[in-house]
Amino acid sequence: MKPAVRLAQIIVDTPNWEQNPVLVKEVKKIRQLLGVSSDKCSGQMGAPQGYQYKMYRGEELVFEGTHKQMADYANVSVTTVYNRCATGRVVNGLKITRQKWEEVNE
Structure with missing residues (x-):
């Protein structure tokens, strides 16, 4: 499974995934692999926001x-x-x- 698909699957389909240490670790690893800091980031990566x-x-x-x-x-x-x-x-x-x-x- 592609990392982006797995990340979306965890965040969207798993309620309270933040409470599961295994999923939190997996999400952190996938975000690091994809270069995404959090699900709240937007705009061009690295661009100053706000x-x-x-x-x-x-x-x-x-x-x-x-x-x-x-x-x-x-x-x-x-x-x-x-x-x-x-x-x-x-x-x-x-x-x-x-x-x-x-x-x-x-």
């Missing part, structure tokens, strides 16, 4: 959205968006910043 990205030209806000929306808008990869944000690098007069969603919604 941030609102903003692009500025000088002091003017040009665009805001998720890292994927920002990448599509700027016609660059999501890795480039993340790196420009992390380093604070300004390219062609555009600066990208990010803020946690919790801080945005306060």
Whole structure:
């Protein structure tokens, strides 16, 4: 049986699988094999989640959205968006910043 199928079978079909140490160990092993951290993960693997990205030209806000929306808008990869944000690098007069969603919604 394929690992992804077995993982889905355990999580969906087995009630209270978290209470069974054998199944917990198997799920952990399969998730590690597949590179999945938990059943709650979403988006691109390794991509920063929970941030609102903003692009500025000088002091003017040009665009805001998720890292994927920002990448599509700027016609660059999501890795480039993340790196420009992390380093604070300004390219062609555009600066990208990010803020946690919790801080945005306060």
